[in-house]
Amino acid sequence: QVQLVQSGSELKKPGASVKVSCKASGYTFTSSAVNWVRQAPGQGLEWMGWINTNTGNPTYAQGFTGRFVFSLDTSVSTAYLQISSLKVEDTAVYYCAISTTGTTQFDYWGQGTLVTVSS
Amino acid sequence: SYELTQPPSVSVSPGQTARITCSGDALAKQYAYWYQQKPGQAPVLVIYKDSERPSGIPERFSGSSSGTTVTLTVSGVQAEDEADYYCQSADSSDSVLFGGGTKLTVL
Numbered sequence: 001q002v003q004l005v006q007s008g009s010e011l012k013k014p015g016a017s018v019k020v021s022c023k024a025s026g027y028t029f030t031s032s033a034v035n036w037v038r039q040a041p042g043q044g045l046e047w048m049g050w051i052n053t054n055t056g057n058p059t060y061a062q063g064f065t066g067r068f069v070f071s072l073d074t075s076v077s078t079a080y081l082q083i084s085s086l087k088v089e090d091t092a093v094y095y096c097a098i099s100t101t102g103t104t105q106f107d108y109w110g111q112g113t114l115v116t117v118s119s
Numbered sequence: 120s121y122e123l124t125q126p127p128s129v130s131v132s133p134g135q136t137a138r139i140t141c142s143g144d145a146l147a148k149q150y151a152y153w154y155q156q157k158p159g160q161a162p163v164l165v166i167y168k169d170s171e172r173p174s175g176i177p178e179r180f181s182g183s184s185s186g187t188t189v190t191l192t193v194s195g196v197q198a199e200d201e202a203d204y205y206c207q208s209a210d211s212s213d214s215v216l217f218g219g220g221t222k223l224t225v226l
Contacts, residue, residue, distance in 0.1 A: 035215070045154075045162065045205050047215035061214060095161055104209040105152045107173070109161040 002026040004096050004110035011116045017084040020113045022096035029077035030054050032098040035106065036070065036081050040092040048094075051079060086117045121145040121210040123218035130224040137193040139221045141206030144187055151189040152207045153182060155200075156220075162205065166191060193223070201225045 007021040022034060036048040049060040051070040058070040069082040083090055094113050097106035123143040131137040141151060151169050154162035164173055166182035169189055179194045193200055206218040 037217075044203075044220040045156075045207075045217040047217060097162075103150070103168075104207070104213065104215050105150075105164060105167045106154070106162070106207075107164055109163075112161055 002098075002100070002108045004098065004108055006094075006096060006110040006113045009114040009116070011118065012086050014086055014088060014117055014119055016086050016117075017082060018086060018115055020081045020083075020094050020115065022079045022081070022110050024077045024079070024098070027100065029074060032100055034070075034072075034079040035097045035099075037095040037097055037106075037109075038092045039095065039112075040089075043092075048081075053079070083115070086115075088117050088119075090115060091117045121216055123206055123208060123216050125204075125206060125218040125221045127219070128222045128224065130226055131196050132226045133198060134195055137196050137200070137223055139191045139193075139204050139206075139223065140188055141190070141218045142188045143208065143216070143218075145208045145210050145216055146184065146189055147187045148211070149208045151182070151184065153180075153191045154205045154207065155202045156205065157202045165204075196223075196225055198225050 003025045005023045010018050012018050030053045033050045035050040038046045047061050048064045051058045067084050071080045096110040098108050100107045125141050153166040155165045156162040165176050165180050169184040170182040181192045183190050203220045205220045208216050
């Protein structure tokens with residue numbers, strides 16, 4: 001069965017960097033793009049963008065350029081989200097999600113990774 | 120820019136029907152998807168392509184579309200349906216849009 005397993009919670013200080021992983025199993029990793037979604041505490045879902053798992057080409061949504069980097073290691077079927085120069089307002093749960101139909105529906109989600117930024 | 124608008128909250132008694140709307144210009148040309156999210160859990164797809172139900176989702180969940188508004192209907196609401204519900208679509212450049220979410224409270 002399809003599974004997306006994310007790395008554990010992180011506590012970081014402002015200005016530091018964090019790298020969140022999303023390990024896929026149960027399907028061919030390169031057959032589905034990986035999307036990233038942010039959810040700040042008590043807030044709604046916010047799409048951050050996606051990465052093409054065939055080419056490695058990332059697409060970032062407005063508001064997620066500059067400090068946010070999507071990457072892949074196809075040898076271990078894993079996608080990564082790196083955030084640099086962390087700010088307190090980056091505190092959120094970050095989800096990876098995929099569509100198995102080639103559309104923008106998200107059939108499968110990771111369990112989420114809580115990133116807390118606090119001094 | 121495109122936006123999707125949902126009511127912040129909907130409340131119903133058990134056994135009644137809950138209707139959650141989502142409005143936005145993008146919905147006139149793009150499909151809508153609905154997710155259920157319970158506290159501390161990842162979202163779960165409950166409706167795709169406006170009105171299709173994934174396998175494993177109870178029949179009491181249904182979706183409909185009319186112009187720039189889509190509606191998620193939960194018939195015979197049960198206590199376990201209490202959750203946040205998000206609509207999702209895409210704009211003309213395939214950028215994903217989420218609605219602000221609706222908290223369904225079962226009284």
